[in-house]
Amino acid sequence: MPTFPEQLRARRLAAGMSLADLSTRTGYDRTYFAHAESGRRTATEPFAAAVDVALNADGELYKAWEKEDAIRRRDAATHRTRAAALAISRDLCAMADLDISELHAGVEATAVDYLGTPPAPMMDRAHALRAAAAERIRSGHHRPQDRSDLYVTAGQLSGVLAYALLDMGDPQEALHHVAAAARCAEYAGDAELAAWVAGTRSLICRFMGDYGLALDAIRDGYQHVGSGTGTGEARLRCGEAQCLANLGDSQAANAALDGAEDARGRIRRPDSLGGLFGFSAAKQSYYAGSSLIWLDGGHDAERAAREATAAIGMWQAGPEDERSLDDERLAHVYLA
Template identity: 30%
Template sequence: MADSDEIKTARRALGRRLAQLRKAAGHTQHGFARLVQYGRSSVANTETGHQHPDRAFWSCCDTVLQTGGVLAAEYDRIAELDRRRRRLSAIQGTTPTSRPVAPTHTSPDAPGADGGSVLWEREDSIDARRLALKSATDDDARLAYLENEVRRAIADNECLTPAVLMARLRPLRVYVDQLMAGRQHPPQRARLYTAAAHLSGLLGALALDLRAFRVAHAYAAEAFDLADAAEQPDVQAWARATQSLIAFYTGDYHDALAYAQDGLRRASASPHRLRLTINGQARALARLGDRYGVDRAVDRAFTMLSDHPSGSEVSASLTLGPYCPARTAANAATAYLALGSTAGVTDHLTTAITAFDAAALAGPRALCRLDLATAHLHADDPDPEQAATLAVEALTLTAQQRFESVHQRARQFLAAAQPFARHPRLRHVADMLADRTQVDATTPSALPSPS
């Protein structure tokens, strides 16, 4: 029985996807064949669509390439498509490549049996539509898998290194493209675009940590476009918050503020209003020197906290829900420090550090320690020794992870430490940061050498 054009196209696309993933993982066909325990010719023919191995092959490929099961899932989709095609052919009394078999007699119920015009559809047409409608359960399973993977990745964002998480998500982004090339019911399409928006936003944040700033902006813009296409204001607000974050750490403070304000306009009663206000508005306004605006934004943020349960759990940095008290306090402290104000900062940071230490989140723990170290330098009675100790702790906590936010905050701390440049512990902080960021030998140290 010949394959339909749709199935042939799908199988060729699956083969091409295998080739892309194999090459991205650095495997030759020969080396990959040994890993999956199939012949090299089988791998080559599968990648060109000339051979159609069973599910065990695709499952093995998923294991070797660490794709999370996307290849086997696509094999299942194609297999189900083939089964539906065969069932429909049986219903219609045809082979997939032949014309319908003419009936041997005319039923009194058949359309046009009385010689008049057709008043209703054939039963096989109705059955075909029913089969297509039932296929939505397959799409639901794929969408649930995608949504779960995105939520898990957002939760892992501050636990895994950006490079590791980026490698895990790249195949998932390819999977999203495949789903988008298909057909879903409108509610499923909205779910797909929502998950795709969250995935692109997360990839943007990871690109930021890897200092791929232009790529970060591109991913974040894509996240908003997807949310806009889905006509989901809550997702639009989340994407704007992510764009604001990336603009902030690339020094585009006016853009960071504009994205936050547009997100608030779209957010209505969304829980993202809290993140947009404290992480977006307050910090950008502080960098622009607007003390009054910062005061108002911080007050609004802490008022919003009362609208959400204040459980002890720390929210994710790219949370799909509201910011927690710890993140709100930490961002308020960062904003006031940027204005050169230390009033209340220590209390905010003590609250945040306690929560982040309990959650064992290295990035937030380091950022809060660097802010507290800066506060010690700005105090009426500066304590450079304690400040240096906190900065060393911060860089030690994140020694195995690359966070652009931590590196920028460390550089800001060292800029504030200029009056204490001769202090040996502060020199040690500067050396640690230089080692961490692999600064070029020609780049001057963050602190001048003592004369």
């Protein structure tokens, strides 16, 4: 679809009009027209309306401008939210004594909704929750005995932002948010959150293609597991399998996936938070399939197909709050 500047120029030329002719008809300087046609200057709404009439465009030129203006406004809003969220993450990393308000209900809902909602709205929601928390930090409105739980809440919100920015294609910005989440987990002394953060840091590094750093993050995360609390170890071992498979080590990748199955069998207490922070059996099978497709076929391809099929079946038969539609679509791709 041609842009507004392209349509403006095409219609002017088709009408056999010069920039001077249009300038005379509309009252706008010819230099303004030149910049508007080249895209060096964003046209204003009155200008779009004036040239639409002057060129007898029947509203088509104005509609093209209106559509592009809506995109500009949306992008500007997204940029403002990202910049503000990033500033808070940097602030969280710098604070020596961080206090976060009690926002558990909002975090729980966001963690579940994330699996079936585009990342931009989730980024907006997480940023709004964390902005409210930052205000409570500055005012000190919390009980001293709540400090650990509030750190965990801050870490979880930072983790949601890390996922959102990764899904929006900005791993560097996601790393700032995951660093804030790690700092909060450290202050809270929460091993479950620390293990989840390590797995998320590894995921970001894998997205960037740095499997060495991704493995380092996984191995750092193992110090936080072993108590039978939550799915952290299973998730880390699946992340390790993804690294090893991309590095071409079939034997080690399969061993890591076997270790993930063993870890799931040792779970004695479920995850504290579901949704984005959980790691269901379906997700584990999905990780296995998405790991082994990078190897050379044979046994690896057979296991990848079994695991992808199992993941699809569990998601379709399981509870809605554990169903990640994006991952389910990818599982079909891996199976194919």
